[in-house]
Amino acid sequence: MEPEGVRTDRLGVLLDQFDQAREMAQVRLTGLGDEEYLWEPVPGCWSIRRRGRASTPRAFGPGEWLLDLGAPDIPASEYAEIARQAADGMSVTKIADDWSVSVERVEQVLAHTGVPEPDATPVTTIAWRLGHLHFHLAGQWEWTFGERRHEPKLLVEFSPSAAVAVERFWELIDRWRDSVGAVTAEQLDTVGFSQYPYSSDPDNPYIAVLSGTCHEFIHHMAEIALLRDLWRART
Template sequence: METDGLRTDRLGLLLDQFDQARAMARVRLAGLGDEEYLWEPVARCWSIRRRGDAATPRAYGPGEWVLDKGAPGIPANEYAEVARQAADGMTIAKIADDWSVTVERVEQVLAHTGTPEPDDTPITTIAWRLGHLHSDFAGRWEWTFGERRRDPKLLVDFTPSAASALERFWKLVDRWRDSVAAVTDEQLDMVGFSQYPYGSDPDDPFIAVLAGANLEFIHHMAEVALLRDLWRTRFTAFE
């Protein structure tokens, strides 16, 4: 169904949302240079670094440059998701495996009452946010539409070149979008249509996976846009 040129079917709504976010992101990322791409606005940022300079315990990537990644954990803003997983019938052991934490940690989260304390999360660079998104979309494509065998952490060769990173990223994003556009209604409702191993994809209907992927894209691109604004005004912010 269409209304004034806009689709109102389930897949159409998600595609239109993604297309609008992608178009805005392309405009906001135009002219990104290497210095801005790697800019660390505060100390102890997460970014991409040469393998020998990695400062985080689980930094990953197949080449010379790796993406910072810290110790596994369940952030406070995900406590509700853990509760949802348990309510949907996932065992505590499966939830622990999903988040790469201990069973005891999952039990602590499920037993928590009240408002969780805010997480002390690292500030991340534009390079990190783009690398994280690139890795996420590459892995989801491989484990949904690809061979479903390659390690998602080895699919993206991170680079200190903003132009190269964006060229590769947009090509991958376009491939994801084209593949999603061909999904049938039956596949949208299929639990486990995506077998992406780092998350709950195998336990979710694919329409929920798509909604989550859109949210991931939108919120990280909003963060990138803010970092670009801060970079542009970095010498005038306190005048």
Template structure:
């Protein structure tokens, strides 16, 4: 269904939402330079680093530069999602495998009652946010439209060159978007149409995966936009 040129079907709404967010993001990223791309707003920020200089225990990537990743755990912000996964039929064993934690840790989360403490999430650089998104889109494409065999952690060659990173990022995003456009109504409702191995994709209809991808893209791009604002307003020598 279309109204004044706009689609109002569930698939069309998600596609239009993503396309608008992508257009806004590309404009917002215009002029990104290497120094700003790698800027660490506070000590201990997560970023991309040479493999020999990695400081986080699970930093990953196939090349010289790796993306920071910390020790496995289930953050407090995901407690409700874990409960929903179990209610939806996902096993404790599967959740533990996805998060790289023990089944005892999952059971501890499920047994929690009352308010949870806020997560002490690390501050991340623009390079980290873009690298994280790039890895997600590359992995979802591989495990939905590709051969479904390559490790998502080995798909993106991270780089300190902001222009090259953006070129590679948009190419991956556009390949994903072109493939998504071919999905049928039946495939939208197919549980496990995406077999992305980290997370709940294999246990969800693909329409839910697409909604999650939109959310991931929009909220990380909003964070990148704020980092750009902070970079522009930062104190500098002589200011």
């Protein structure tokens, strides 16, 4: 018997987890100001930049402000995934295309032995983390529940205003949550129900995609919360 108010079905468990994380995230984002939103705690941070001032090679966005993005690579945390793809019969060429890297880079990863060295990933601002989440979820919604024709990198207008960015983000989150809440059990098991192109979504059942999205939301919101703590303690 299912306890009152607690869902134990697959979709319900994930949505309850997401809803709890959303509630905590909304509290942690309350009062976010522009200076804190754009704060770069160390040199070389990724953030949002005015068009023409971005220092990263693949910064993107449809408007005046772009989201920093570096050259494509395979992070150490994904080496096991590359090995799995190869073991499942995916060619080195297809893997390279899938990750937007060279064949030589894929071969280097497959030949690696032992524990990978930690990635030298950049520190990112609250503006970057929120923009990254917004872009990712907007693209997932479009390529799962939308028309599946709009370029994901053109869906989000990044803003230097914390209040504007947060308001737009929660509007997207509510739309995404409403759509996911109506997914059927059959759709959860459908491989390719999401066709989001900047991920492995088309190759996975939607239940796995949804689990990954919840994880993405939770861990980036935790990082934003830590940055807010550091901002308050910076003096």
